[in-house]
Amino acid sequence: GAVVSQHPSWVICKSGTSVKIECRSLDFQATTMFWYRQFPKQSLMLMATSNEGSKATYEQGVEKDKFLINHASLTLSTLTVTSAHPEDSSFYICSASPSGGSEQYFGPGTRLTVT
């Protein structure tokens, strides 16, 4: 149980375009999902907390207009990287907590490369 999926697993896009990444909890409902970014050989850095039915909470230094988050249902959150630049190239990982639970389960990650 507690499986989280992400789509796509990898994506290459041109500079200036937008990319959408989906995060789904497959066998549980999640009122809260989290989006992380991980650069090579570094730890996970939280970007934002996504709450179903309300606005996301962004960490300091993360541009909310560039990284659009939508949590439209209890099983789906999306992250859209708008006007992507090469410095946005990274490994993006989402996590989800079962409603009422405290443990976070992570998706397999999405490798974004902006050319």
Place this chain on the structure above:
Amino acid sequence: GQQLNQSPQSMFIQEGEDVSMNCTSSSIFNTWLWYKQDPGEGPVLLIALYKAGELTSNGRLTAQFGITRKDSFLNISASIPSDVGIYFCAGQLRGYNFGNEKLTFGTGTRLTIIP
């Protein structure tokens, strides 16, 4: 953002050896989690600790929640090749209603097994 200090940063061991790593924080957490991440994958939850002083085992893995609530350690006994990967600790401050609070990750410990 804040990161927890993990040590050692990397370990090179022989198969069958025991492993010990720890994680320290300048602030208190009421939940400690240990994750393992394989290359190109999302982190997988290994052990969750909820009480100061708690000692929990999961197979060959043992983790303890420090009595000061500012540290935790993870031990792996009789290491095997599939133990290779990056181990992250994560601290969480859960609210009294067990809301889905964000995680603060450690800097990671990279485990390599020497043939």
